Amino acid sequence: MTEAQLExxxxxxxWVAGIDIGGTKILMLLSNQKCGGEVHExxxxxxxxxxxxxxxxxxxTELKTFCAEIGCDLDRLAGVGLGFPGxxxxxxxxxxxxxxxxxxxxxxxxxxxxxxxGKIVLDNDVNMAAMGEVDQGAAKGHRHSVxxxxxxxxxAALVLNGELHSGQHGAAGEIGxxxxxxxxxxxxxxxxxxxxxxxxxxTSGTGITERARHYFNSGKGSELSLIWSLAGGEVxxxxxxxxxxxxxxxxxxxxxxxxxxxxxxxxxxxxxxxLLNPSIIVLGGGVAASNPAYYLNExxxxxxxxxxxxxxVVIAELGNKxxxxxxxxxxxxxxERM
Amino acid sequence: MTEAQLExxxxxxxWVAGIDIGGTKILMLLSNQKCGGEVHExxxxxxxxxxxxxxxxxxxTELKTFCAEIGCDLDRLAGVGLGFPGxxxxxxxxxxxxxxxxxxxxxxxxxxxxxxxGKIVLDNDVNMAAMGEVDQGAAKGHRHSVxxxxxxxxxAALVLNGELHSGQHGAAGEIGxxxxxxxxxxxxxxxxxxxxxxxxxxTSGTGITERARHYFNSGKGSELSLIWSLAGGEVxxxxxxxxxxxxxxxxxxxxxxxxxxxxxxxxxxxxxxxLLNPSIIVLGGGVAASNPAYYLNExxxxxxxxxxxxxxVVIAELGNKxxxxxxxxxxxxxxERM
Numbered sequence: 001m002t003e004a005q006l007e008x009x010x011x012x013x014x015w016v017a018g019i020d021i022g023g024t025k026i027l028m029l030l031s032n033q034k035c036g037g038e039v040h041e042x043x044x045x046x047x048x049x050x051x052x053x054x055x056x057x058x059x060x061t062e063l064k065t066f067c068a069e070i071g072c073d074l075d076r077l078a079g080v081g082l083g084f085p086g087x088x089x090x091x092x093x094x095x096x097x098x099x100x101x102x103x104x105x106x107x108x109x110x111x112x113x114x115x116x117x118g119k120i121v122l123d124n125d126v127n128m129a130a131m132g133e134v135d136q137g138a139a140k141g142h143r144h145s146v147x148x149x150x151x152x153x154x155x156a157a158l159v160l161n162g163e164l165h166s167g168q169h170g171a172a173g174e175i176g177x178x179x180x181x182x183x184x185x186x187x188x189x190x191x192x193x194x195x196x197x198x199x200x201x202x203t204s205g206t207g208i209t210e211r212a213r214h215y216f217n218s219g220k221g222s223e224l225s226l227i228w229s230l231a232g233g234e235v236x237x238x239x240x241x242x243x244x245x246x247x248x249x250x251x252x253x254x255x256x257x258x259x260x261x262x263x264x265x266x267x268x269x270x271x272x273x274x275l276l277n278p279s280i281i282v283l284g285g286g287v288a289a290s291n292p293a294y295y296l297n298e299x300x301x302x303x304x305x306x307x308x309x310x311x312x313v314v315i316a317e318l319g320n321k322x323x324x325x326x327x328x329x330x331x332x333x334x335x336e337r338m
Numbered sequence: 339m340t341e342a343q344l345e346x347x348x349x350x351x352x353w354v355a356g357i358d359i360g361g362t363k364i365l366m367l368l369s370n371q372k373c374g375g376e377v378h379e380x381x382x383x384x385x386x387x388x389x390x391x392x393x394x395x396x397x398x399t400e401l402k403t404f405c406a407e408i409g410c411d412l413d414r415l416a417g418v419g420l421g422f423p424g425x426x427x428x429x430x431x432x433x434x435x436x437x438x439x440x441x442x443x444x445x446x447x448x449x450x451x452x453x454x455x456g457k458i459v460l461d462n463d464v465n466m467a468a469m470g471e472v473d474q475g476a477a478k479g480h481r482h483s484v485x486x487x488x489x490x491x492x493x494a495a496l497v498l499n500g501e502l503h504s505g506q507h508g509a510a511g512e513i514g515x516x517x518x519x520x521x522x523x524x525x526x527x528x529x530x531x532x533x534x535x536x537x538x539x540x541t542s543g544t545g546i547t548e549r550a551r552h553y554f555n556s557g558k559g560s561e562l563s564l565i566w567s568l569a570g571g572e573v574x575x576x577x578x579x580x581x582x583x584x585x586x587x588x589x590x591x592x593x594x595x596x597x598x599x600x601x602x603x604x605x606x607x608x609x610x611x612x613l614l615n616p617s618i619i620v621l622g623g624g625v626a627a628s629n630p631a632y633y634l635n636e637x638x639x640x641x642x643x644x645x646x647x648x649x650x651v652v653i654a655e656l657g658n659k660x661x662x663x664x665x666x667x668x669x670x671x672x673x674e675r676m
Contacts, residue, residue: 144506156613160503167615168482171647177612179605179644182520193646197612267517271609274515274535275494277505306517308531309509 015072016335017063017080018328020125020321022046023100026059027324028066030077033332039325040070052095052103052111060115079119079335081327082112083128087170093122096170119338121330125323126173127164129316130157132326133282137317144278147316148175148269151285154200158276164330176200180267183260202264205287208240212257225253244291258298266302273303273311284316353410354673355401355418356666358463358659360384361438364397365662366404368415371670378408379662390433390441390449398453417457417673419665420450421466425508431460434508457676459668463661464511465502467654468495470664471620475655482616485654486513486607489623492538496614502668514538518605521598540602543625546578550595563591582629596636604640611641611649622654 014034020027023046030040044062048054064074086098093109095101112120123131130139130147139145139159148156156173158165165172177197179185184198191197201207215221216235221228226246231238246254269281288295292315300313318325352372358365361384368378382400386392402412424436431447433439450458461469468477468485477483477497486494494511496503503510515535517523522536529535539545553559554573559566564584569576584592607619626633630653638651656663 144503158613160498161501163499165482165498165614168617169615169647172615173613174615174647175612177644177646178609179519180517190643191608191646197646270529271516271518272613274513275496275511275610275613276503277507277510277512279506305528306515308515308529308535309507309512 015067015077016328016331017067017077018083018128018324018326018331019059019063019080020083020128020323020327021059021085021101022125023049023085023098026062027321028063029324029328030066030070030072031328032072039328040066041324042066046100049101052101052106052108055101056108056112056115060112063116074116077116077118079121079331080116081121081123081128081329081331081334083123083125083323083327085125088122088124088166089170090166119331119335121327121334123164123166123327123330124157124170126155127157127166128324128326128330129284129318129322130159130282130326131164131329132318132322132324133284133316134159134162134326135329136325137322138282138314139280142278142280144276145280145282146173146272146276146278147282147284148272149285150204150265150283150287152204152206153196154204154285156272158278160276160278162333175268175272176204178268178271180264180271181260183264199264199268203261203268205240205285208243208258208261208287209238211261212238212240212243212254215253215257220256221253226251227254227257240287241290244287244294248291248294262298262302266299266306269299269303269311269313270306273307273309277309278311280312280314282314282316284322288315289319353405353415354666354669355405355415356421356466356662356664356669357397357401357418358421358466358661358665359397359423359439360463361387361423364400365659366401367662367666368404368408368410369666370410377663377666378404380404384438387439390439390444390446393439394446394450394453398450401454412454415454415456417459417669418454419459419461419466419667419669419672421461421463421661421665423463426460426462426504427508428504457669457673459665459672461502461504461665461668462495462508464493465495465504466662466664466668467622467656467660468497468620468664469502469667470656470660470662471622471654472497472500472664473667474663475660476620476652477618480616480618482614483618483620484511484610484614484616485620485622486610487623488542488603488621488625490542490544491534492542492623494610496616498614498616500671513606513610514542516606516609518602518609519598521602537602537606541599541606543578543623546581546596546599546625547576549599550576550578550581553591553595558594559591564589565592565595578625579628582625582632586629586632600636600640604637604644607637607641607649607651608644611645611647615647616649618650618652620652620654622660626653627657 015032018029026044028042048058067074087096093107133139145159156175178199227242230242243254353370356367364382366380386396425434431445471477483497494513516537565580568580581592
């Protein structure tokens, strides 16, 4: 390291951290952009999640230890980006809809300030992941991108003009309640905020799994279907990934089960494209990742028939690191704007 | 006028203009914020639309005359906002999809610069109208708002975090191709960029008119229907506004004709709400305005069943002045940011 590099390394304020907080795991990244931006990484199991006070005390103690080990210092951290598995209200910084962190409805910033005095950026983990894909991954260089995450449920995150759009109540991208067809919409239908939305019921991993089990339970599926053997001959063992695997080989039952989910997913992406005119849509989450080539191909072919605007559709690239990378990118952008 | 006011009035750069350019009419607004922001207004018929060169020469000559009459001067105009009846590509400033202005695919900024040397902001008229409603009208004070305009066709404009979101190709808000149900989507369906989208076919004024005429042409409508008398007993005279007028009185045919359009409109607004989490949706255009109370009530009642997020739905307030007011607001904001 040259003397000039060393000086940069030592300079107060050139370090930043990005932290992806999960219900069971945490990923911390530390980076000093003045030293080439090498990213140091630490994974640890989530602790003390019961109370915000205890949690942040624990978290910043861990961050301090991590900093010290790589020659940094908590006081020299210019900022920390934090991604949470729930909605963060932007004006009040209250964490909501986070099953793993059932905290009181209070602003968490003053609590964090007790343990860390630098700048912070707080957001939902799906938003942070989208930011990560824009910064380093599949949407790199795109000004307007949308990330759609298909896993147990479904969600989207919007990066418009390089900025996350969180909406009035931090709930932008909650597309589970999209309406893309008549399925599930009786004349008595009323959306329920505590349940899966009609779009989510059809397109999510949970929805596809239920659809497949119902298919076999109702006697439509045959034991000759590849799904049956992949699930070890037990209906209750059938998972969405078995259906995708079987569909790839042209299994008739699988294609029939996936018809509505793939149709609705394509329609959902068509609606996003019509409303926002993004240049790229990134598909993330376990369902798309379980069989990316098949999933992407199906969605693209169907989407083409619904849209009149050009839009790229790609699979996410950063996997479970996206959230922490996005948290790092968010705090960096925040500091650059100041 | 006090001496200090006069000094403000005289100061170079405190005047701004907002111009709404229509295919047949133009509305110019001039205002000097330092003098209380009184808005001077001039309407004139559109001329010289064939060529951008001739058009802007004519337009800025008219603006100069208007300026002189109210004691301003073109050279003292700090900026001009211009709304066009077509898509403006933001990076290149090319005007597209403007039937009244079929100009070559070229950047119009250098042409404008020949006649006016100050700052300019160019955008689509629907976007400008949305900005106007945010600045002075129904969405005043809202950070995230969407304006949906229902007229001959259908379109939306997004003001997110106080800024217009135009999308990658200036086509954000082109919701004519939204998919909100199965109507019109055969297995051979392919969206056509030159035709009405499936959502537009159902929800636009044109769509409702066609639906009503078809209803009577196919023998379903009775001469006892109020629609029939409102249209003077001629199927080809039936308009969307007759249907709304009749529906207000509980006319059975009208309610039947409007069932799908109102259902789809509510679903469309539900999709916008789920994706963007705006605090307000403003309904503009002739269809909503022809019977605002009935239209609003129908949409609100239906929307409530589809959404889990709170969102206000209101009727636009500024009518045909919205575009020019928005153009004025846009250039003001642009100058303030500099």
